[in-house]
Amino acid sequence: MMDHMLIEVAFKGNRKDFxxxxxxxxxxxKSAVIVDADRGEDLGFVNACGDLAEKRNAGTPHGYGVAGAxxxxxxxATSEEVKRAxxxxxxxxxxRRRAMERVKANELVMKLTDAEWxxxxxxxxxxxxxxxxxxxxxxxxxxxxxxxxxxELKQIGVRDEAKRLDxxxxxxxQYCSASWLPELRPVNLGVAKDQRLSLxxxxxxxxxxxxxCCLRYEHEFYVQSRKRFPKEGRLVRTARGDEKVISNDIFxxxxxxxxxxxxxxxxxxxxxxxxxAAVGVPLPVPSATPPSGPVVAREEEETAEDIDDVDRDLxxxxxxxxxxxxxxxxxxxxxxxxxxxxxxxxxxGRRNRQSHRDPTNGDSKPSGxxxxx
Numbered sequence: 001m002m003d004h005m006l007i008e009v010a011f012k013g014n015r016k017d018f019x020x021x022x023x024x025x026x027x028x029x030k031s032a033v034i035v036d037a038d039r040g041e042d043l044g045f046v047n048a049c050g051d052l053a054e055k056r057n058a059g060t061p062h063g064y065g066v067a068g069a070x071x072x073x074x075x076x077a078t079s080e081e082v083k084r085a086x087x088x089x090x091x092x093x094x095x096r097r098r099a100m101e102r103v104k105a106n107e108l109v110m111k112l113t114d115a116e117w118x119x120x121x122x123x124x125x126x127x128x129x130x131x132x133x134x135x136x137x138x139x140x141x142x143x144x145x146x147x148x149x150x151x152e153l154k155q156i157g158v159r160d161e162a163k164r165l166d167x168x169x170x171x172x173x174q175y176c177s178a179s180w181l182p183e184l185r186p187v188n189l190g191v192a193k194d195q196r197l198s199l200x201x202x203x204x205x206x207x208x209x210x211x212x213c214c215l216r217y218e219h220e221f222y223v224q225s226r227k228r229f230p231k232e233g234r235l236v237r238t239a240r241g242d243e244k245v246i247s248n249d250i251f252x253x254x255x256x257x258x259x260x261x262x263x264x265x266x267x268x269x270x271x272x273x274x275x276x277a278a279v280g281v282p283l284p285v286p287s288a289t290p291p292s293g294p295v296v297a298r299e300e301e302e303t304a305e306d307i308d309d310v311d312r313d314l315x316x317x318x319x320x321x322x323x324x325x326x327x328x329x330x331x332x333x334x335x336x337x338x339x340x341x342x343x344x345x346x347x348x349g350r351r352n353r354q355s356h357r358d359p360t361n362g363d364s365k366p367s368g369x370x371x372x373x
Contacts, residue, residue, distance in 0.1 A: 005050060006050075007019055008046070010045050011042065012092075012116050015116075019071050019072055027076060031046050033073045033076055034076075035072070037071075037122075038122075038150075042120070043081060089117075095115040096114065096115035099115065099126055100112045106138060109132070110134045113128055113161045121149060124147055127154050160184065161208065164178075175207070191211075195219065222250065226248065230255070241259065241260055243260075254266050
């Protein structure tokens, strides 16, 4: 008998969780299962099991790591139970609309993104986005009375909202966040600059209004590929003398040079290395070869260049916190307010801020209020 096999189960809105399966045979992938839920049962579909589930448990944000999953998958769902779950999904939108009416009646500044009934109807989870803290204690009590079940409100960021609702991106394919991207990480303008993309927010933003996720996982390819080329603006010694590197084409392995006479020419990277070696000033050989495909980029610090206020606001993902519980009908308390931390540029953060010197001790003090943006 197989003892506690780990399985990954997918629910509505790309929500996934791990459970223990203690029956003889592993459940088929995509099969419906009844699992332990908050004070009841829920229905989901098997996404992975066995070794693959173990690997995903260790490498995804919703995994439990070495702690391991504690909840159990009870059994395979019957056709009647699946039919009941499908009918329940049709009630989600009606619940969201009714809850939104109460939000407007209470004049709360929040957007209800989605609603999800638990399979046994013992809990209704409402997902919302908001720019600042919302006191929804009265709302929770009204919703608990209206639906006569346990109510839970979860605040999510705009990236998580796009992941839950799903859709087609500007590339014509399904959102990366909803299809395969294991983790939603912040993206700043530094990755767009490294890839020589337009800094126009309308051209590099996704449906959620933030910088596209693909900018990050493609970034490492650009960083590693450019290590093979001489830096733009550098002078290199070639058969024609000293020439300045104007641009690099990492996809065609070409370098554009400008000679002392102002003439431009485009040369292959291999040919440039040969010319530089022939005149006795070889180009440095990179220590690492470029990756063969897109990989997840590491965290990059902002460059020293100033970033415009509108661009910095777009790149700031501090309010895209991981999905978190914001309150329930029993607690009635909103989550503690999280202060968004805005990282300033090296020069742009204190632009146009005057200072005066205290005549008593000579210390320089800002003339404006601290912490304003």
